[in-house]
Amino acid sequence: MTKPIRLRDGALIIALLAPLATGLHAQTATPTLIPVPEVDLRGVDEAVRDQIDQQRGLLEEALARGTPTGAAAEQLGLLFGDAGQLYLVYDLLPAARACLTNAAELQPRNFRWRYLLGSAAEHLGELEEAVEAYDLARTLRPDDAATAIRLGRVHLELGRYEEARGHYQRALALPGSTAAAHFGLGRVAFETDDPTTALQHFRTALREQPRADSLHYHIALAHRALGDDAAMRAAMELRGEATVAFADPIAAEIKESATGIGAQLLLGRVALAANAFETAEERFREAVRDYPESAAAKRSLATALEGMGRRAEAAMWYQEALNLSPNDVGLLFQTGLLYNNEGRYQAAAQRLRRAVEIEPSFGPAWVELARSLGETDDHLEAAEALTRALELAPDDRNLRFHRAGNYRLGGRRELALREFESLLADFGFDREIVLLLGRIEQELGRPASAARRFEQLIEAGADPPLLSQAHFELGNIRTQQERYEEAIPLYQRAIAANPTLKEGYFNLGTALGRLGQFTEAALAARRALELDPGDSRARAAEVTALLLAGEDARVRLMLEQTLALPDQGGSGFFALLLAEVLAASEDDSVRDGAMALNLATDLFQRAQTPAHGAAVALAYAETGDFEQAVAWQQRLIENLERAGATEALPDARKRLAAYQAGRPVRAPWRR
Structure with missing residues (x-):
């Protein structure tokens, strides 16, 4: 945020x-x-x-x-x-x-x-x-070179390449900024996929400032983009840390x-600005040695260490600085920001709360506090923090967007709906917001309104990821409405827009299965499993669909192979299904009563559920021991009656009648 x-x-x-x-x-x-x-x-x-x-x-x-x-x-x-x-x-x-x-x-x-x-x-x-x-x-000061360079740099960071190019072009004619302007123009060209022009500007900047050996790195990148690996390696050999300078009075x-210490710290900051982190660290450590009670020295050292990716050390030095200056809002903010970036959200929130208590007008601290609260699922508190940030920047669209998102995640969906609709009214049509509005309508139990949102997004067109999500969500609505013929092409379009959409394949398989297209459903589940081999749901969906398609031999083999794998979740389901297949398959070559009985009784000892008891009865019937099958099935019916599971009783009694008649049950999953 x-x-x-x-x-x-x-x-x-x-x-x-x-x-x-x-x-x-x-x-x-x-x-x-x-x-x-x-x-x-x-x-x-x-x-x-x-x-x-x-x-x-x-x-x-x-x-x-x-x-x-x-x-x-x-x-x-x-x-x-x-x-x-x-x-x-x-x-x-x-x-x-x-x-x-x-x-x-x-x-x-x-x-x-x-x-x-x-x-x-x-x-x-x-x-x-x-x-x-x-x-x-x-x-x-229209002709100030430093302002022109900085404007170009900021627009470049924002991805506004034409604006950046304009400011750098203007800086070319201003004293003291020629090299920096060429460097900036080179970066613009590189970011806009023009490495040839970028290389020309980088070389010109180097001619203007031969000491700026960090330019060799950018020259190397341009050579690599042009496919000249030899030139790229040669340039990399020459790269250094001296950056391109410009007149900045x-x-x-x-x-x-x-x-005093200010001069020492400034030398370190100059090195830090040039990304010469090791030099900066050395300068700041000297300052800490010379001025051990200086919070500024310890803070600066922490900043350098953080820039080098040594976050644990940085956190220690930030805390050392805070011990000296516990009410330094800037320190509290930087420490909180570091903890947020490390995923230590509770520690971050503690410091950021202190920062906003001391200085309630500190907008960035409210924003980071909202981030840490949101990450710990305190979404309504996060929304309140964003409200405080919005009091300082009422026109900030991004803050309003994230506040609405936290309202939704915090269960205040009606409030989120109004906030997102207000954003549309103020800033015009936004595809991401329309998608979120559709999801909120779904969560509020308004499928017709949600469907209209998704249809609006599809009609307007969007980037493939959003378009995929719109088709996927609309497919889910149609599935919930049992309109499977409409859901299937929606899932297919979602997958076409995003071939890695695992849930799209999974839900497509569900819709196909509801229409009795079990072979196609198994194929869809297989695609989901290929995207995530550890997804036990997809594996279960595939074997279930194949079983319903009559592929009993294939299912037995797949279940045996699955149970031989390290347990990735769902092994109990697969073992129970294997016991049922061994006991009740219509394929004589698949059934094995003795194996089914051993497996089913072992499973029942671990989990004495109605499903496991029914599997034991199936297995006894397959071995020809109908007396035991009847006894197990009668106990099962008694347990179901005590539990009030009336919906399961008709099938249970039908199986009991078969066992009493000396008949095993076949393929109960197809009924």
């Missing part, structure tokens, strides 16, 4: 957990400012603490004068901006977010604050918000502002 935080190429600053300014506007007389959260400084070294205390004192002094206007507002905007950058350098993210948001509110035409907010959103993975902020920054200024 939300993307994990990750640092991207060329970044010199870390992620801000920041909402974006809503647009360029005239300075109002009463600007709306958000409170700056208290900063937990227990894990911050003394020199940094002094800097922060000094900056906070200036802010508090300015705010004490009342709501600023005019020149005073401009001055306060600068103070907030400086404080935001300071917090940013030292990894105090919630405070940085609040300060930079206020700076943008007080100085809406200050390019720097817009740019930093865009960078924050980009690093957080909130790419739509990043586009919005960078666009506002671009309005203020603001990031450079922030880098220069760091001192």
Whole structure:
């Protein structure tokens, strides 16, 4: 539901957990400012603490004068901006977010604050918000190279290749960004299946910046796409970790502002941004050694370890950082996010709840909390968390979609139905939502309404997976209505659109069997079994259909082979069926009374059910011991009468009459 935080190429600053300014506007007389959260400084070294205390004192002094206007507002905007950058350098993210948001509110035409907010959103993975902020920054400085490169990069991440290409083309003409622009254009070309053009751009970027040896990796990928394995291997030999740089004055200024541990951490972050994880780890471990009480150092080390896939170590260092700064919302969020990605949802929820308690306006934390709650089946609580996230982003379609899904899974189907229908009304026809609406109608016991939804989706056309599901669900409705002739072609179309749809084959076999087409039903079950050899339901469906088709010899062989396999579930069913086949097959070559009796009595000792008792009676009759067959069948009837199983009594009494007449029962499964 939300993307994990990750640092991207060329970044010199870390992620801000920041909402974006809503647009360029005239300075109002009463600007709306958000409170700056208290900063937990227990894990911050003394020199940094002094800097922060000094900056906070200036802010508090300015705010004490009342709501600023005019020149005073401009001055306060600068103070907030400086404080935001300071917090940013030292990894105090919630405070940085609040300060930079206020700076943008007080100085809406200050390019720097817009740019930093865009960078924050980009690093957080909130790419739509990043586009919005960078666009506002671009309005203020149309020819800024760094903004053009970043806009291209974000659009590329979003899969908007034409928009990305446009920004990179614009950056080609701007000083300091030529190599990065060619690199971006190469990535766009590669993603749009044009490796020849991609290779040209990557080579041009390398000529512009020979030290950017990470380009060799992209050149290798282009060669591989072109089928030139020799060139690919040669390029791979040359690949390194130095990324393509571009002119980014603001990031450079922030880098220069760091001192002490801030400078150490920044060196590590530069390496991290270049995906040089081992170098970053080394720098951060040095910082932890030099500043053992620094939460920022331990957090940064955890981030590097997480990027290297060493999640267990990362979790340990995140917790070490939290021990020093237990109220650091950013740390709580990152730890919760890591635990979510590891599948440790309860641990994630604990930390994310704490994060939103401290900062209720932290939207990403609400979203991740909803994820952890949903994964532990607390769907209504997950929906409530998404409601809180939607209060902060009311137009977020994705959040509304997932809230509706949690309502459904939490049993609030009518509410889910209204939510999904509202999404259709607000955003237009959506095939996935129509499919879900049909399923909800089914769950509410409204087959006619559900069928109309699926028919609407089929008529509109869809990608094969959705089209397959629509045909499959409509087939299920027709099967439930006992309209098997209509269900069969629907299942066949579902399978044609998705040949790996195991349940489609299984349900097709069911419909065919209901029409007496047992050979075809067995074939459908076989297809399901080929897709999942361990599915005992499909195996049972196949042997049952073959038995009803009169393939007794084949069924006996299949059952014996199945029972020789390691138990994958269902072995009790197969053993009982084999006992019945051995005792009651119409094929003389298949029956074996002695074997049937041994198997049936052994099974009865393990499970004394009516079905097992009936099998023992069948076997005794096949061996010619009708006295025992009658005795077993009479006990069975007495048990059925005591249990009130009246529907089973007519057949049981019919078998008893046969045994009393000295006649074995044949093929009872065909009645």
